Amino acid sequence: MNILIFFLILTSQIIYNLPITSSQLTDPTPYSGNQGQWRLLHSSVGISAMHMQLLRTNKVIMFDRTDYGPSNISLPRGQCRRDPNDAALKVDCTAHSILYDLGSNTFRPLTVHTDTWCSSGSVLPDGTLVQTGGYNDGDRVVRTFSPCNNDYCDWLELPNYLIQRRWYATNQILPDGRVIIVGGRQQFNYEFYPRSSQNQGGPRTIWLEFLRQTTDQDENNLYPFLHLLPDGNLFIFANTKSIIFDYSQNAVVRELPNIPGGDPRNYPSTGSSVLLPLDENTPSNGSIEVEIMVCGGAPRNSYVLALHGEFINALGTCGRLNVYDPNPRWLVELMPVPRVMADMLLLPTGDVIIINGAAQGAAGWENGRDPVTKPVIYRPSEVLNHRFSVMIGSPRARLYHSTAVLVPDGRILVGGSNPHAYYNFTGVEYPTDLSLEAFSPPYLSEEYDPVRPRIAAIDVVFGYRQLISVEILVPESLSVRVLSARLVAPSFTTHSFAMNQRMVILKLIGVTHVAAGSYRVSLVGPSTAEIAPPGYYLLFVVHADIPSSAAWVRVQ
Template identity: 30%
Template sequence: MRRPLLLWSVFASCAFLVLGGDSAWNGHTSNANNGVPSSGTLLFTPFYVPPGAKAYDSASPLVLYTGAWTESFSSAYVENTLHSSSRKGSSVFFSFTGTGIEWFGNTGVRHGIANVYVDGVFVRTVDTWNEVSRRQQRLFWQYGLAHGRHNIKIVNSGRRRRGSRGYLIDVDAFVVTNPDEMTIAQRDSHPRSKPTTRQNSGWTLTQTGSTGVNAMQLAIISDSHALIVDKVEHNPLEINGHPAWGALYNLRTHSVKPLSMQSNSFCAGGSFLGNGTMLNVGGNPVVEDFTSATDFGDVNGIQAVRLFHPCDSEDVGGCDIFDNPSQIHLASPRWYNTVVRISDGSVMILGGSTKGGWMNNATVNNPTIEYYPPKSISNPGIPIHSPFLASTLNSNLFPAAFSISNGYVFVAANNDVMLYDWQANYERQLPPIPNGVRVTYPLSGTVLLLPLSPETEYTSEILVCGGSTIDDTRPSWDISSQEPASTQCSRIVLTDEGISRGWEVEYMPQARVMPDAVLLPTGQVVIVNGAETGIAGYGNVRSQVGCSNADRPTLTPVLYDPRAPIGQRFLSEGMPTSEIPRMYHSVATLTPNGDIMIAGSNPNLDRSAATFGTEYRVEWLKPPYMSQERPVILGVNGDEKRLGFGQQVTMKVRPVAGSSLRGRHVQVSLMDLGFVTHGVHANSRLVYLVNSVVADDGITVSGPPNGRIYPPGPGWVYVVVDGVPSAGVKVMVGDGEGPPLDEAAISR
């Protein structure tokens, strides 16, 4: 039976500094909202016009009404006017040029149901009833339209939910994303049309779905859902009448469920624990009014510990994230920290800064390591000073870290790398990344642990791609968004012999800063996202594009085969090209189905529709095997789906039609799909399992030897037959228990 980690966490909360305990949506509002419901609680007003968008008041001559409508006047309405109708069939029509549309109005106990059409096509019904009256609420939104002329029509359906006292439908304002005032230069630099796909490449790229919150952080939690986390901002997805900054995304239906997060998760880190609970830690303090006129009501997230317990059902109605910093939080503040699962199923939390900013420096650096659950490695439960994290300033935020097969942790920060023996608290400095390339924020590259194989005794090898050679001591005003990123990829084998041999250097077809590297079940690597020039972040350097510190988005993925000879490892010819820039705050991950989910991009303080604006559209990059006949896993160890260390289990696999597994090249890939943010794919891992074919449709598989090869926790098993992988099946590696508890550290 799994140990309920939350229970000891709440018990242990007395060991930490207690923060304020207000609820996230605690009644804070902008001064413009004077509505006070009967409860006396002030309400958040979500009306917001992002940069690059344009608002049209309900009284605009471009908004056309048909039927019985009344006009009301109040300072509580946008531009002091509101149009309302309770008559069935009454409609409003608005024609616009842009890529998105939002409808704002009121909700309350007298409100009914509207039908919404875009470009003459029915989209959905909108129920505007609410038990509490609210003004300036976002009632409908649709983004990702091709840039051009569109229209929206809202029709009073004459229907209402049970308990409603009326049929009222309100129109307060419309907000158009990328309106026709957008310049030709902006359109050329940030196209919004459908992505194209090169023919006959075998790879395809499609755009389907919307995340609702910007995908700053991404983790696959089940075969049907991904968890998405954003910073506090005016996202279109709402929860309880307010913008959400966390969501569950259905990988099959593309629907989204908002999560009730309490603290600001801006630039948090994350990892799964050994019992399958996901940990999301750190973030930023409360959003102040410099973001907008709105006080979002969030609580301080810079020491937050958020817990998402396993939720494997496709019905996620009861799934949410536990987020209460007054009960559970870190021992020290961390913004831009990295979280890595280690060999006992607990997590190591590395670095970050004590408050938000751009480039790290000694006044805000947090050069320490702590654990969850806390450990007594130095002083019980006290963060451990890291000379490495102190010496790697300035560009050392979001250090790249992986638990490797000898039980140590590989860490890269700035231009430097080390091996860390966490049990002995010993740092071993390794040769720096060649040619002065820096790879951590804001000179962000991407770092990956290459596949571990029993044929090489699970020898660990690291791949580092992209980044920048910009001097991180230069002030922001001396750095330009047009300075080239690095094309370099470097590899190092983490044995004494490999370290003595040093780094092997090769070059990508394109320079990339802020790339994402995604492992495939076949052992190949796909590199996507990022830009050819500039650095990560927004609002800092010269020649910003919109607010972006980077320019010239890299729109074509590149395939990397680590087993090919040097000089023959990269393939970009024939790869599909996107038309969606994926800049700062973009993510990509392998899915259980075997394709790659690509989302996010928001190099802005808040939601924006300007050049390199906030992206909610999702793309799906499909390797050639997605269109081939694929093997199917019918069962792993019966229905238990548990894979113990060194345990031999049976797998039933249906090969392609009319064939047998006998005589085929069969590999079993155990994968951790990781926690992805800012180019850091923490815990991403592929371990080839020892296997043997025992029947036409049967395989015996041995679990990984120990937690050093694969730290205990959730994983995905893919069977690869002659280079074609199955869809993945989720398993629990290890005993499924929570990580060990150090009572001395917890009680401190």
């Protein structure tokens, strides 16, 4: 690699050939003068999108539960689903899953045979979505979806593959390409996909005492927050507590301090969480800084109070924790408005968008009030007390069972909201919403096009620690000190948590001026599979806080 870099220096006009750090990215987008833009894509896609996953084909798979009765979209070719265990319809000729095409703004129905209610998922290194669990006859089912370039791919189901029922569990892709599945209702344990055998005794689940310790009378530890750390361990947050966990040895490596305030952050007091970007441009003698952020939730007892018609204010705080600090302490910050059931997504800029949710109540049917329709963008690198910016609001409430994902052009795709046991469109305060919207953050404004990079050519396979070349076009002159390249793992989003989401800021080696407005950027692939597990990622090039559209790359 060093010889190749030396060759580039000799044969090209090098603009910059030293590592840069994220602290040098000092030209922020002026969010104060731009609040983004909403666009309604479809008034109805036929289902309420309880779960979403972006696939490498630029299509987004969405699905709801199956046991609420008919949806508003029929299965193709007159097909019907026959399920004697279904609580609502034994014969159902409507679809409960769709595949949405970002490029054409069209969608088609998919077939799920068993109940996917409150399930979880991850994408394997080959791009296959593995979705696990659900309810009733679906609680031990594994379903897979392999992306294709035609209209024939559909869900495949593996009945009774899971060892335990998984309802409200969380998944995380691991460095070796396996998926760990943690928790679920009354499941204080974890297991793996594919199944793992222990000492020739066959597949088994592994007890996790932390989950038993964090449950309470309202549970408040469902859909625990999982983040894979650069040392290969897991960060697990449930209720108010968090640990660093070695899943290979079933050992707690470190107990971290409780989040201040004593109020729960997991379902049904649903908050959200992100792992802030991992920057590989750290000094050679330093380690990557790892910070976790947890925002929103509901005060203790909010769920029971909501069941009895009393809706109290949601939590208005975020906690931020450096998990590798010798003496870690939560930094608590106040959001512009309290929020429960909000989604948190990493933007290409490394900022965090907080979107959807309510200002009162808790998660669950009929339990939320006062929709919060204005997204908030949080800038981790800004000075304290100046990190939040309020965006323009949507005309639509997105409450329980709403979702959001980042898509390759930098927009946020938003759908779902069904706070009822069945689809209910009339006579209720918050009707079931089958629409699909997109929110465009301020960085997509045309006024920033002169400095916006465009990816012209790229190595589509990234090896670990290998040199990578990306050719970009920038209409105006390039400022290297505000240039970066970022890998983003698309998330499986449900119930206000974006599973498997992560961003890696790649090590920048140099930039070569090729021609007018054209540059070759030299990068180094991720250091380890613990930092970036194998699989498909979105690569964004960001210049002066303005991102390109992403290119798909495969890390292996």
